[in-house]
Amino acid sequence: MNDLESWLVQYETDVRFPDVSGMEHLDMLLTRSRLAAVWQELTPEQQDRLSDADQRLLYHAEQFYQAIVAVADLAQWRNESAASPEEWWWYLDVLTNVPQFLVTGD
DSSP states (O other): OOHHHHHHHHHHHHTTOTTSOHHHHHHHHHHHHHHHHTGGGSOHHHHHHHHHHHHHHHHTHHHHHHHHHTTSOHHHHHHHTTOOTTOGGGGHHHHTTSOOOOOOOO
């Protein structure tokens, strides 16, 4: 298994367990950043798998964030890693505070 596939499998596994240690979640965010850096090298199937894993992360964002905040300052980690806004996974603290709006059709 090459590094790309290994990172993807690790990330897919990590997002399935929002109830583990916040330190493990920080490692997950680092893995996600590695995957972002090699996005163009991923096959279309791997890109789809990454998108599916991202959806799971977003769905459980509050749980992931609460585990992280118990052990570290996410904003500080984000600043130290120089995460851009495109690296949205480093902004779980912000994402969990965005009001959810229900859009309905007329």
